[in-house]
Amino acid sequence: MYIPNFNGERWLPRTLQSLRDQTARADVVVVDNGSTDGSTATVRADFPEVTVLELGENIGFGAALNRAVAAHPAETIVLLNNDVECEPGFSAALAAGLGEGVDMVAGVLLQEREPGLIDSAGVIADHTLMGFDYLNGEPVAVADDAPDPLGPTGGAALYRREAWDAVGGFDERIFLYYEDLDLALRIAARGGRCRLAPGARALHAYSASLGAASGAKYERTGWSRGYMLRRYGVMRDPALALRALACEAAIGAGQALRDRTLKGIAGRIGGFRAGAGLPHREVGAAPLIDIGVRDALALRRRRRG
Numbered sequence: 001m002y003i004p005n006f007n008g009e010r011w012l013p014r015t016l017q018s019l020r021d022q023t024a025r026a027d028v029v030v031v032d033n034g035s036t037d038g039s040t041a042t043v044r045a046d047f048p049e050v051t052v053l054e055l056g057e058n059i060g061f062g063a064a065l066n067r068a069v070a071a072h073p074a075e076t077i078v079l080l081n082n083d084v085e086c087e088p089g090f091s092a093a094l095a096a097g098l099g100e101g102v103d104m105v106a107g108v109l110l111q112e113r114e115p116g117l118i119d120s121a122g123v124i125a126d127h128t129l130m131g132f133d134y135l136n137g138e139p140v141a142v143a144d145d146a147p148d149p150l151g152p153t154g155g156a157a158l159y160r161r162e163a164w165d166a167v168g169g170f171d172e173r174i175f176l177y178y179e180d181l182d183l184a185l186r187i188a189a190r191g192g193r194c195r196l197a198p199g200a201r202a203l204h205a206y207s208a209s210l211g212a213a214s215g216a217k218y219e220r221t222g223w224s225r226g227y228m229l230r231r232y233g234v235m236r237d238p239a240l241a242l243r244a245l246a247c248e249a250a251i252g253a254g255q256a257l258r259d260r261t262l263k264g265i266a267g268r269i270g271g272f273r274a275g276a277g278l279p280h281r282e283v284g285a286a287p288l289i290d291i292g293v294r295d296a297l298a299l300r301r302r303r304r305g
Contacts, residue, residue: 001026001078001091002068004061006033008082009042011205016047018085018202024092026078027051031068033058061154062170062179069169077164081155084109084202093199094158103163103192104184106134107156107200108143116140119204120156121196122149123181126291128244129228129283131181132299134196143198150287151184151194156202159183163192173274177217178224185232189284215261222252222267223274230275232283243293250297 001019005012012030019028028050032040034057043050053068069077078094080086090107097105106122120133121143134149135142152158157180167186170179184194225248228234235241252265291299 001028001080002065002072003028003030003080003082004033004064004068005030005035005039005082006058007035007037007039009035009037009039011083012039013042013046014085015080015082016043016050018087019080019091020047020049021088022086022091023088024095026091027072027074029053029068029072030082031055031064033060033064060172060175061177062174062183063172065154066169066172069164073161075161077157077159077161079152079154079157079159080202081109081204083205084155086202090156090200090202093197093201094156097195097197097200098158098160099195101193102195103160103187104151104194105158105200106149106152106194106196107158107202108135108140108196108198109153109156109202109204110140112203112205115203118143120153121146121198122152122194123184124150124289125181125185125286126296127288128234128240128247129181129185129232129288130225130244130247130296130300131178132296136299136302140201143196146196146198148194148196150188151180154180154183155204156200158197159187160192163187163190166190174224174227175220176224177221178228182228182231185283185286186281188286189282191285215259215263218255218259218261218264219267222264223271224267226268226271226273227275228271229268230272231278232281246293247296247300251300254301 031053108121109119111117111119118135121135255264
Protein backbone atom coordinates (compact mmCIF):
# COMPACT_ATOMS: atom_id res chain seq x y z
CA MET A 1 0.00 0.00 0.00
CA TYR A 2 1.42 3.37 -1.07
CA ILE A 3 0.59 6.73 0.52
CA PRO A 4 1.94 9.99 -0.98
CA ASN A 5 2.54 12.69 1.60
CA PHE A 6 3.30 16.40 1.57
CA ASN A 7 3.07 18.22 4.90
CA GLY A 8 0.31 15.92 6.04
CA GLU A 9 1.26 15.51 9.69
CA ARG A 10 -2.19 16.70 10.70
CA TRP A 11 -3.94 13.78 8.93
CA LEU A 12 -1.36 11.08 8.28
CA PRO A 13 -1.27 9.51 11.78
CA ARG A 14 -5.03 8.92 11.63
CA THR A 15 -4.64 7.23 8.25
CA LEU A 16 -1.85 4.98 9.46
CA GLN A 17 -3.70 4.04 12.63
CA SER A 18 -6.70 2.99 10.56
CA LEU A 19 -4.40 0.74 8.54
CA ARG A 20 -3.07 -0.83 11.73
CA ASP A 21 -6.65 -1.77 12.57
CA GLN A 22 -7.37 -3.54 9.26
CA THR A 23 -8.74 -7.08 9.25
CA ALA A 24 -6.30 -7.80 6.40
CA ARG A 25 -2.91 -6.26 7.10
CA ALA A 26 -0.73 -4.88 4.32
CA ASP A 27 2.77 -3.47 4.02
CA VAL A 28 2.64 0.32 3.93
CA VAL A 29 5.00 2.71 2.17
CA VAL A 30 4.77 6.46 2.81
CA VAL A 31 6.46 8.38 0.02
CA ASP A 32 7.25 11.90 1.15
CA ASN A 33 7.41 14.82 -1.27
CA GLY A 34 9.79 17.02 0.71
CA SER A 35 7.59 17.72 3.75
CA THR A 36 8.76 20.36 6.21
CA ASP A 37 6.22 19.74 8.97
CA GLY A 38 7.80 16.77 10.69
CA SER A 39 5.64 14.19 8.93
CA THR A 40 8.38 11.63 8.40
CA ALA A 41 9.71 11.94 11.94
CA THR A 42 6.21 11.29 13.28
CA VAL A 43 5.80 8.21 11.12
CA ARG A 44 9.17 6.76 12.15
CA ALA A 45 8.50 7.42 15.84
CA ASP A 46 4.90 6.25 16.06
CA PHE A 47 4.58 3.76 13.19
CA PRO A 48 7.91 1.90 12.94
CA GLU A 49 6.30 -0.82 10.82
CA VAL A 50 5.78 1.67 7.99
CA THR A 51 8.44 2.13 5.31
CA VAL A 52 9.30 5.77 4.60
CA LEU A 53 10.70 6.86 1.25
CA GLU A 54 11.87 10.47 1.35
CA LEU A 55 12.27 12.20 -2.01
CA GLY A 56 13.60 15.49 -0.63
CA GLU A 57 11.43 17.64 -2.91
CA ASN A 58 7.87 17.82 -4.17
CA ILE A 59 7.91 16.05 -7.54
CA GLY A 60 4.13 15.61 -7.76
CA PHE A 61 1.53 13.01 -6.85
CA GLY A 62 1.98 10.56 -9.71
CA ALA A 63 5.74 10.85 -9.95
CA ALA A 64 6.12 10.16 -6.23
CA LEU A 65 3.98 7.05 -6.46
CA ASN A 66 5.89 5.83 -9.50
CA ARG A 67 9.09 6.09 -7.45
CA ALA A 68 7.56 4.27 -4.51
CA VAL A 69 6.24 1.39 -6.63
CA ALA A 70 9.61 1.02 -8.35
CA ALA A 71 11.55 1.07 -5.08
CA HIS A 72 9.19 -1.24 -3.16
CA PRO A 73 7.37 -3.45 -5.70
CA ALA A 74 4.27 -5.44 -4.83
CA GLU A 75 2.01 -7.87 -6.70
CA THR A 76 -0.92 -5.47 -6.46
CA ILE A 77 -0.64 -1.71 -6.22
CA VAL A 78 -2.91 -0.10 -3.64
CA LEU A 79 -2.94 3.70 -3.40
CA LEU A 80 -4.35 5.71 -0.54
CA ASN A 81 -4.50 9.41 0.26
CA ASN A 82 -2.84 10.66 3.43
CA ASP A 83 -6.09 12.29 4.61
CA VAL A 84 -8.39 9.30 4.88
CA GLU A 85 -9.53 7.05 7.70
CA CYS A 86 -10.22 3.51 6.49
CA GLU A 87 -12.90 1.26 7.90
CA PRO A 88 -11.44 -2.02 9.28
CA GLY A 89 -12.55 -4.03 6.24
CA PHE A 90 -11.19 -1.59 3.66
CA SER A 91 -8.13 -3.56 2.54
CA ALA A 92 -9.94 -6.91 2.42
CA ALA A 93 -12.86 -5.52 0.42
CA LEU A 94 -10.56 -3.77 -2.04
CA ALA A 95 -8.52 -6.93 -2.65
CA ALA A 96 -11.68 -9.03 -3.06
CA GLY A 97 -12.69 -6.87 -6.00
CA LEU A 98 -9.75 -8.01 -8.12
CA GLY A 99 -11.32 -10.86 -10.10
CA GLU A 100 -10.96 -12.30 -13.58
CA GLY A 101 -10.64 -9.60 -16.23
CA VAL A 102 -10.42 -6.79 -13.66
CA ASP A 103 -7.32 -4.57 -13.70
CA MET A 104 -8.54 -1.77 -11.41
CA VAL A 105 -10.63 -1.67 -8.23
CA ALA A 106 -12.26 1.50 -6.90
CA GLY A 107 -12.77 2.07 -3.19
CA VAL A 108 -15.45 4.39 -1.78
CA LEU A 109 -14.43 7.63 -0.11
CA LEU A 110 -17.03 9.11 2.25
CA GLN A 111 -17.52 12.76 3.10
CA GLU A 112 -15.91 13.44 6.45
CA ARG A 113 -18.55 16.00 7.45
CA GLU A 114 -21.42 13.77 6.32
CA PRO A 115 -20.22 10.15 6.47
CA GLY A 116 -23.52 8.90 5.12
CA LEU A 117 -22.74 10.52 1.76
CA ILE A 118 -20.21 9.48 -0.86
CA ASP A 119 -17.32 11.79 -1.69
CA SER A 120 -15.99 9.67 -4.56
CA ALA A 121 -16.46 6.08 -5.68
CA GLY A 122 -14.01 6.33 -8.55
CA VAL A 123 -13.70 8.48 -11.65
CA ILE A 124 -15.90 8.79 -14.74
CA ALA A 125 -15.59 11.07 -17.77
CA ASP A 126 -17.67 12.44 -20.62
CA HIS A 127 -16.60 12.42 -24.27
CA THR A 128 -14.52 15.60 -23.83
CA LEU A 129 -12.72 13.74 -21.02
CA MET A 130 -14.03 16.08 -18.35
CA GLY A 131 -13.67 14.01 -15.21
CA PHE A 132 -16.17 13.62 -12.39
CA ASP A 133 -16.12 11.94 -9.00
CA TYR A 134 -18.42 8.95 -9.35
CA LEU A 135 -21.52 8.98 -7.10
CA ASN A 136 -20.49 12.22 -5.41
CA GLY A 137 -23.16 13.32 -2.94
CA GLU A 138 -25.12 10.07 -3.15
CA PRO A 139 -26.07 8.01 -0.05
CA VAL A 140 -23.57 5.29 0.80
CA ALA A 141 -26.09 2.53 0.09
CA VAL A 142 -26.24 3.54 -3.59
CA ALA A 143 -22.77 2.06 -4.12
CA ASP A 144 -24.02 -1.46 -3.34
CA ASP A 145 -25.83 -1.79 -6.66
CA ALA A 146 -24.12 0.86 -8.77
CA PRO A 147 -22.43 0.06 -12.09
CA ASP A 148 -18.65 0.11 -12.17
CA PRO A 149 -16.82 3.41 -12.84
CA LEU A 150 -14.21 4.05 -15.52
CA GLY A 151 -11.46 3.80 -12.92
CA PRO A 152 -10.60 4.35 -9.26
CA THR A 153 -9.80 7.67 -7.71
CA GLY A 154 -6.12 7.88 -6.81
CA GLY A 155 -7.09 8.31 -3.17
CA ALA A 156 -8.50 4.78 -2.80
CA ALA A 157 -7.34 2.54 -5.63
CA LEU A 158 -6.05 -0.89 -6.49
CA TYR A 159 -4.29 -1.73 -9.76
CA ARG A 160 -3.17 -5.06 -11.08
CA ARG A 161 0.62 -4.85 -11.38
CA GLU A 162 0.68 -6.15 -14.95
CA ALA A 163 -1.76 -3.45 -16.08
CA TRP A 164 0.21 -0.75 -14.27
CA ASP A 165 3.49 -1.84 -15.86
CA ALA A 166 1.93 -2.17 -19.31
CA VAL A 167 1.10 1.55 -19.43
CA GLY A 168 4.06 2.78 -17.38
CA GLY A 169 2.19 3.95 -14.30
CA PHE A 170 1.27 7.61 -13.89
CA ASP A 171 2.14 10.24 -16.47
CA GLU A 172 4.70 12.31 -14.58
CA ARG A 173 3.95 15.42 -16.63
CA ILE A 174 0.73 15.71 -14.63
CA PHE A 175 1.81 17.15 -11.29
CA LEU A 176 -1.52 16.85 -9.51
CA TYR A 177 -5.18 16.12 -10.41
CA TYR A 178 -6.51 14.13 -13.37
CA GLU A 179 -3.57 11.73 -13.17
CA ASP A 180 -5.93 8.97 -12.00
CA LEU A 181 -8.32 9.61 -14.89
CA ASP A 182 -5.46 9.55 -17.38
CA LEU A 183 -4.17 6.27 -15.96
CA ALA A 184 -7.65 4.72 -16.03
CA LEU A 185 -8.11 5.79 -19.66
CA ARG A 186 -4.81 4.23 -20.70
CA ILE A 187 -5.58 0.95 -18.93
CA ALA A 188 -9.13 0.88 -20.28
CA ALA A 189 -7.88 1.58 -23.82
CA ARG A 190 -5.99 -1.72 -23.59
CA GLY A 191 -9.16 -3.57 -22.57
CA GLY A 192 -8.74 -3.34 -18.79
CA ARG A 193 -11.79 -2.65 -16.69
CA CYS A 194 -12.55 -1.37 -13.23
CA ARG A 195 -14.72 -2.90 -10.53
CA LEU A 196 -16.37 -0.94 -7.73
CA ALA A 197 -15.76 -2.34 -4.23
CA PRO A 198 -18.61 -0.85 -2.16
CA GLY A 199 -17.31 -2.42 1.05
CA ALA A 200 -13.92 -0.68 0.78
CA ARG A 201 -14.89 2.52 2.56
CA ALA A 202 -12.87 5.37 4.08
CA LEU A 203 -13.60 8.87 5.38
CA HIS A 204 -11.96 11.58 3.31
CA ALA A 205 -11.00 15.15 4.23
CA TYR A 206 -11.63 16.55 0.72
CA SER A 207 -8.89 18.83 -0.72
CA ALA A 208 -7.08 18.98 2.58
CA SER A 209 -3.79 19.86 0.87
CA LEU A 210 -4.66 22.80 -1.38
CA GLY A 211 -8.20 23.71 -0.36
CA ALA A 212 -11.39 23.02 -2.26
CA ALA A 213 -11.72 26.50 -3.80
CA SER A 214 -8.16 27.83 -3.81
CA GLY A 215 -6.35 29.48 -6.69
CA ALA A 216 -3.57 26.92 -6.31
CA LYS A 217 -6.01 24.06 -6.85
CA TYR A 218 -7.69 25.79 -9.79
CA GLU A 219 -4.30 26.25 -11.44
CA ARG A 220 -3.38 22.59 -11.01
CA THR A 221 -6.74 21.23 -12.14
CA GLY A 222 -6.76 23.68 -15.04
CA TRP A 223 -3.32 22.62 -16.21
CA SER A 224 -4.27 18.96 -16.11
CA ARG A 225 -7.52 19.64 -17.94
CA GLY A 226 -5.77 21.54 -20.73
CA TYR A 227 -3.13 18.84 -21.03
CA MET A 228 -5.74 16.10 -21.33
CA LEU A 229 -7.63 18.02 -24.03
CA ARG A 230 -4.44 18.29 -26.10
CA ARG A 231 -3.01 14.86 -25.37
CA TYR A 232 -6.16 12.97 -26.34
CA GLY A 233 -6.95 15.15 -29.34
CA VAL A 234 -10.35 16.25 -28.06
CA MET A 235 -10.11 19.56 -29.88
CA ARG A 236 -9.68 17.84 -33.26
CA ASP A 237 -13.37 16.96 -33.29
CA PRO A 238 -15.38 20.16 -34.01
CA ALA A 239 -18.41 19.08 -31.99
CA LEU A 240 -16.33 18.02 -28.98
CA ALA A 241 -14.16 21.12 -29.27
CA LEU A 242 -17.21 23.40 -29.19
CA ARG A 243 -18.60 21.60 -26.17
CA ALA A 244 -15.26 21.62 -24.37
CA LEU A 245 -14.72 25.34 -25.02
CA ALA A 246 -18.21 26.17 -23.75
CA CYS A 247 -17.69 24.18 -20.55
CA GLU A 248 -14.18 25.44 -19.86
CA ALA A 249 -15.19 29.06 -20.51
CA ALA A 250 -18.10 28.71 -18.07
CA ILE A 251 -15.89 27.14 -15.41
CA GLY A 252 -13.19 29.79 -15.86
CA ALA A 253 -15.71 32.62 -15.71
CA GLY A 254 -17.25 31.17 -12.57
CA GLN A 255 -13.88 31.02 -10.85
CA ALA A 256 -13.08 34.58 -11.90
CA LEU A 257 -16.40 35.99 -10.66
CA ARG A 258 -16.89 33.89 -7.56
CA ASP A 259 -13.33 33.40 -6.32
CA ARG A 260 -11.62 36.33 -8.05
CA THR A 261 -8.91 34.28 -9.70
CA LEU A 262 -7.84 33.62 -13.28
CA LYS A 263 -5.43 30.87 -12.30
CA GLY A 264 -7.74 28.17 -13.61
CA ILE A 265 -7.78 29.77 -17.06
CA ALA A 266 -4.02 30.28 -17.06
CA GLY A 267 -3.55 26.69 -15.97
CA ARG A 268 -5.66 25.39 -18.85
CA ILE A 269 -3.64 27.39 -21.36
CA GLY A 270 -0.37 26.15 -19.88
CA GLY A 271 -1.48 22.53 -19.86
CA PHE A 272 -2.74 22.71 -23.45
CA ARG A 273 0.60 24.10 -24.58
CA ALA A 274 2.48 21.42 -22.64
CA GLY A 275 0.67 18.70 -24.58
CA ALA A 276 1.88 20.00 -27.94
CA GLY A 277 4.07 17.62 -29.91
CA LEU A 278 3.51 14.63 -27.64
CA PRO A 279 2.22 11.30 -29.02
CA HIS A 280 -1.55 11.23 -29.35
CA ARG A 281 -3.42 8.98 -26.93
CA GLU A 282 -6.48 7.02 -27.98
CA VAL A 283 -9.53 6.53 -25.79
CA GLY A 284 -10.22 3.18 -27.43
CA ALA A 285 -12.65 1.01 -25.50
CA ALA A 286 -12.75 3.25 -22.43
CA PRO A 287 -16.38 3.59 -21.24
CA LEU A 288 -17.38 7.27 -21.37
CA ILE A 289 -20.68 8.73 -20.23
CA ASP A 290 -23.23 10.66 -22.29
CA ILE A 291 -24.13 13.81 -20.39
CA GLY A 292 -25.40 17.24 -21.40
CA VAL A 293 -23.43 20.45 -20.93
CA ARG A 294 -25.78 21.73 -18.22
CA ASP A 295 -25.51 18.51 -16.22
CA ALA A 296 -21.74 18.41 -16.68
CA LEU A 297 -21.38 21.94 -15.32
CA ALA A 298 -23.66 21.10 -12.40
CA LEU A 299 -21.40 18.20 -11.47
CA ARG A 300 -18.32 20.42 -11.72
CA ARG A 301 -19.89 23.06 -9.49
CA ARG A 302 -20.15 20.49 -6.72
CA ARG A 303 -16.37 20.30 -6.70
CA ARG A 304 -15.63 23.92 -7.59
CA GLY A 305 -12.65 22.74 -9.68
